[in-house]
Amino acid sequence: MTINIEKELKRMSEEFNIPEKDVISNWRSFVRFAWSKSIFKLEFMKQHSEKVKNDNPRSMKRYPYVTKYECNICKGLFSVVEVDLDHVCGENTMKSLGDAEPFFHTIAFPSYSDLQILCKDKKKKVKGKSQVVHFGCHGVKTYSERYGVSLEQAKFEKQALEIIKQKQDKQWLLDRGITPESTQAKRREQIVQTLLNDDL
Numbered sequence: 001m002t003i004n005i006e007k008e009l010k011r012m013s014e015e016f017n018i019p020e021k022d023v024i025s026n027w028r029s030f031v032r033f034a035w036s037k038s039i040f041k042l043e044f045m046k047q048h049s050e051k052v053k054n055d056n057p058r059s060m061k062r063y064p065y066v067t068k069y070e071c072n073i074c075k076g077l078f079s080v081v082e083v084d085l086d087h088v089c090g091e092n093t094m095k096s097l098g099d100a101e102p103f104f105h106t107i108a109f110p111s112y113s114d115l116q117i118l119c120k121d122k123k124k125k126v127k128g129k130s131q132v133v134h135f136g137c138h139g140v141k142t143y144s145e146r147y148g149v150s151l152e153q154a155k156f157e158k159q160a161l162e163i164i165k166q167k168q169d170k171q172w173l174l175d176r177g178i179t180p181e182s183t184q185a186k187r188r189e190q191i192v193q194t195l196l197n198d199d200l
């Protein structure tokens, strides 16, 4: 027997009197949750982990070695909470019940070569405000795919957005001897351009 997921979800949406948009959003989390518990995911993570010396002074005595995962883009080593397991083949969207089955298939039945470990954004509370202190390769990759820009450009665009979010854009430019433009959009471009030039 094969299950027609679209048909079944449609039937249940009617029988249970739940709007289709709620069923769609729930299917997304249902599939993602199932994948997070998948033995294939766990095994992939295990095979891409390594034990390294713990250099955290607060815990190194109790745990001399810790498990770390290598980010496939920046090659940095991160703990399990600092990484995501990414599906290489791009953003997966599910906009209608018709997408339910392909979405399920891409997320829960990937090929081994479709997976990679990527580091996540790291945030820190500075003066009560949450600030991004490390732009993770996962977010950078997603941004670069969504807007069709290089990974490098994506990273700088994200940095510029964060600087603007923290209302530091004018000061950031002044600190570098640049006269801030009049609009936020133009200042954002100035910041990205400066970061790109610095990187050359």
Ligand SMILES: [Zn+2]
Pocket: 071, 072, 073, 074, 075, 076, 118, 119, 136, 137, 138
């Ligand atoms: Zn990374």
